Amino acid sequence: MAGGSAIRGSRVGAGPMGEAERGDTAPRLYVSYFCSNQHETRPAFSADVQAPETWDCPRCGLPANLDQENPPPPPKITPYKTHLAYVKERRSDKEAEAILTEALEALQARRAAGEVIY
Template identity: 70%
Template structure:
C-alpha cells in the first residue's frame, strides 16, 4: 500500500476481533452482589470455583460491604489522632517521666561540665 491509505496500522487484511477461538473458553462465572452500610449495591463477577470474599470495599464510599443485604458491616471505628506525647503518657506515669527527665538533665549537665558543646 502506498501512503495515506485507510488501513488500520498494525493489522492485516481479513483480521477480525479476537474471540474465544483465539483466547480459549471463558471460565463459568457467577454474579455476586455486595451491600454497604450506606445502601450502595456493588455487583462483581467471580469464577464459579473461586472463593467469595466475606467483605469487599464499596467503590462509591469505601466502606466495607458484605453479601448480606440486611446486615451490611458497620463502618470502621475511626480512632482520633494521637500525638506522640499522648502515646508516651499512656506508657509512663508522671513519676516515671520525672525520673527519666532528671536522668537526661543530669547527663546533659555532665557533658556541658566536660566542655562538650550541645546546641
C-alpha cells in the first residue's frame, strides 16, 4: 500500500453539508417564460421581488415573456450595409456622375502636368 493514507479523498473539516450548517434557504419563486421557438425558461427569483415581464431565452437568445400563447416576436434584424449603400442613400445617380466626372478631370489635369500618380 503506497502513500499511506487510510482515508482517501477527504480533508480536514469535510463532512455532509446540510441545512444545519448552511442555514435556511431564501424562499424562491420560479417563473416560466416562453419564447417564439417554444422554449420554456424557469429562472428562480427571490419571493419578495417582482419578476420582470421579459427575459432572454438562454437557448436561442430571443426575448421571452410570461404569455405562452403569445410569445414576443423575434426582433427585426437589419442587414449589414456597405459604405456604397450609405453613399447611394445620400446621393442621386446624377450627383454621382457629376462627382466622378470632376474627379476624372482633376486626375487627367495632374497627369498632363507630369505629376507621378500611382
